[in-house]
Amino acid sequence: MAITGKPLAATAGAAIFQQGGNAVDAACAMLAATCTMWDVLSWGGETQALIYNPKQKKVIAINALGVAPSGATIDFFKSKGYMFPPEYGPLAAVTPGTPGGLCHMLAKYGTKSLAEVLQPALQMAAGYPIDAQTANSIERGKDRIKQWPYSSEVFLVHAGESREAPEAGELFVQENLRNTLLKMVEAESEALKAGKDRSAAIMAAYDRFYKGDIADEFVRGSQEQGGLITKEDLARWKPIEEEPLHINYKGVDVYKLQEWTQGPALLQSLNILKYVDLKKMGYNSPKYIHTLYQAMNLAFADRDFYYGDPYFTPKAPMQGLLSDDYAKARALEIDPNKNNPFTAPGDPYRFENRKNPYSDLLENRARILDTAGAGVKDFVPKHDAQPAQGYLERSNVSNTASLPIDSNYMDRLHRGTTSVEAADAEGWVVSITPSGGWLPACIAGNTGVGMSQRLQSFVLDSLISPFNVISPGKRPRVTLTPSLALKDGKPFLSFAVQGGDTQDQNLLQFFLNVVEFDMSVQEAAEAPNINSNQLWLSLGGSTFDDRRPRAGSLLLDRRLDPSIADKLKGMGYTIQFGDRTSGPINAIFFDRKHGTLWGGSSNNGEDYGIGW
Known part of the structure; x- marks a missing residue:
């Protein structure tokens, strides 16, 4: 069973199942697809997951949340007049977590290659018919998007016209993002040719994102627009496997x-x-x-x-x-x-x-x-x-x-958001709530990757919480x-x-x-x-x-x-x-009496499930 925030992304998960993948493979394919579709997140956001491992008969926690970059201090933000870190732009970004979280889960618990799992996302990046909710969200956020040159280039495909965002159903092409994903697949392929096993090859793709030429361009593009993330921030970060x-x-x-x-x-x-x-x-x-x-x-x-x-x-x-x-x-x-x-x-x-x-x-x-x-x-x-x-x-x-209703509110009302649920016959179960890098997003250089806005969840005053005060390297x-x-x-x-x-x-x-x-x-x-x-x-x-x-x-x-x-x-x-009165809830119930799965996906968004 594969359930997530968009029908196309659920289809990506179902396709991986049809190719013999397990629930982790399918979940990673859905995660990649939803990021590529900007389903209120992007590739520069954060991923957090719970996985039931039927071999160990235990629940595993994956912490793939980015950290505050170098220079993200209380004094820095207070000197700029902030009471909380900003909501948007390069100064709102923690380090990307989703690429690393996906690679970690796939390498350790999946069965497929990164190339196989990213195939639906690569096809979408080459062009997919954009849905009305995402297209309209781009149009509503275009004034903010215009502040960031790399975002404008990707999103405002009709610059200067009355509607500058893509139209619903128009093929939305993200060539820079496709190139970034292809670089990761290329790193995996080269590692396999060098004799590395499946897991090590996937982590070679991870290294290219966080330590190689992708990292170079991400940092350059972020800092050009005023961001704080350094190459060392990316290289030091890693996902953590925890006890829930x-x-x-x-x-x-x-x-x-x-x-x-x-x-x-x-x-x-x-x-x-x-x-x-x-x-x-x-x-x-x-x-x-x-x-x-x-x-x-x-x-x-x-x-x-x-x-x-x-x-x-x-x-x-x-x-x-x-x-x-x-x-x-x-x-x-x-x-x-x-x-x-x-x-x-x-x-x-x-x-x-x-x-x-x-x-x-x-x-x-x-x-x-x-x-x-x-x-x-x-x-x-x-x-x-x-x-x-x-x-x-x-x-x-x-x-x-x-009460008055503005267009931004209606946009939030209709577009839904993302969670990922997957389960298979072997007993693997995956629950993910990924996010970050939502529209209007600041894209880091020519990577096609939207930066997270999660820094705003820190506080600058211990009076609110002494445990959640911002500090470099902290989540x-x-x-x-x-x-x-x-x-x-x-x-x-x-x-x-x-x-x-x-x-x-x-x-x-x-x-x-x-x-x-x-x-x-x-x-x-x-x-x-x-x-x-x-x-x-x-x-x-x-x-x-x-x-x-x-x-x-x-x-x-x-x-x-x-x-x-x-x-x-x-x-x-x-x-x-x-x-x-709720966001879209996605769920799977395990019917032990009949040996079947029951899927649930609420009608409060575009979320969709496919079972077989």
């Missing part, structure tokens, strides 16, 4: 990536909720929605303060954060009758028998960054993977008024968060979604839909859900006020009974409605 984090929820082992992602927030939420009878509350009842909202807020308050790159100090107190005793203590903070607008990070150090070294900082944080005083703004977070919402309404339930704490679940030691669910800070909110509800409410994966992917905005935004916005939590801001699906909103308003919530 996991908890057990009512007999299901749920796996997430480490705290360089927001993934552990889902685990914390489940730990809080596993002592509650959610089924008895009733699906999407006011009590159920309130309980979910409060549990998520507690977990995200901890995420906002404690999560960061585990390879730097300080290291997050994950043992305490994921302990059952800590979850029970946090659950006791939930008022069953009203929202708590002052939700704050807890003290997990007590559950590691340690003193919290940040007690004073937490006190100052509460005083200076008061969440309740922030007021409520429209729930339209500015990030790469906007959840696919319909237009929103501020609701007094009986008296509603439409930002990202929202990207694939998921795998095992039952009785065997794959049970593989699931992922895009949507910035809403990802683990949506995945939490999807998981509960399956486990607590017996939905199929397709029903669970399409079911109405909620979003909380009572958290610090990880992407978008240049000031504290842009990003600070919106206490009590609750997004509901328009399909819910209005009486539910009435009751929630009485509990201290400000209600907004959306036609769609």
Whole structure:
């Protein structure tokens, strides 16, 4: 089974399966295809994956997130007047992670050559009929694209005309990107001719990207446009294979990536909720929605303060954060009758028998960054993977008024985003949430590679998080968060979604839909859900006020009974409605009873699945 963000890319994965490849091969082909199609990411972005290895009977985590380049310091960005690193352009870039992550996964766990896996992407780079969503996104972002000469050359194929972007259905050609990919394939071929084995040959392609002539041009093109990435930054970076984090929820082992992602927030939420009878509350009842909202807020308050790159100090107190005793203590903070607008990070150090070294900082944080005083703004977070919402309404339930909708918002609404899910008969399972280098992207020289914009997920002030302060060589704490679940030691669910800070909110509800409410994966992917905005935004916005939590801001699906909103308003919530309240969820369920796979792909984007 192959599922991802575009039908053509899912077809690429299915084609690799038909050629005898395993799920890792298919996932790499889909990843390459979605990058080439600019499906809200590009080749210069980042890749994070969970892989179930049936030979070892274990879940493996792949950390292929780029790092802050040389010169990316607090003082540098503050000297330019930034409160957060910028959203766009060469100064928003971490080092590319996706090429290295793809090569690592393929070399170690795949069966095919890089040439075979990249063949669909190479064909697309030579020219494919561009979809309307991507073409229109280019047109809307053309003013920013014009700031960067290499981006203009690739994207604005009708420069000077009223519409400068490609038209829907027009063959979109990326010759520079094709040349870059061909150089990688060429390096693999030369290594094979020299007697290298399949794995070593793939890593020869890796070396050409990060240490050879591709790296030279990437760095030259980045620095020409004001970027900070150096040749040494690329050469030093490498993907990391890690142990994932996991908890057990009512007999299901749920796996997430480490705290360089927001993934552990889902685990914390489940730990809080596993002592509650959610089924008895009733699906999407006011009590159920309130309980979910409060549990998520507690977990995200901890995420906002404690999560960061585990390879730097300080290291997050994950043992305490994921302990059952800590979850029970946090659950006791939930008022069953009203929202708590002052939700704050807890003290997990007590559950590691340690003193919290940040007690004073937490006190100052509460005083200076008061969440309740922030007021409520429209729930339209500015990030790469906007959840696919319909237009929103501020609701007094009986008296509603439409909020303004601009074209950028509608673009985010319709284009969807990317995740990759794959599974095969041998038992390999892959869940990836790749991103970075989304439109409008700054392309690095003549590589055809769009640079990441993930640097904006760092903070410049330890008051927000001492664990996620920018530093050269460090990884930002990202929202990207694939998921795998095992039952009785065997794959049970593989699931992922895009949507910035809403990802683990949506995945939490999807998981509960399956486990607590017996939905199929397709029903669970399409079911109405909620979003909380009572958290610090990880992407978008240049000031504290842009990003600070919106206490009590609750997004509901328009399909819910209005009486539910009435009751929630009485509990201290400000209600907004959306036609769609989740990004596109992609999932695979492993039916042990029948020995079959069930695929799910929600109707909130262009995401598509093919099974055989």
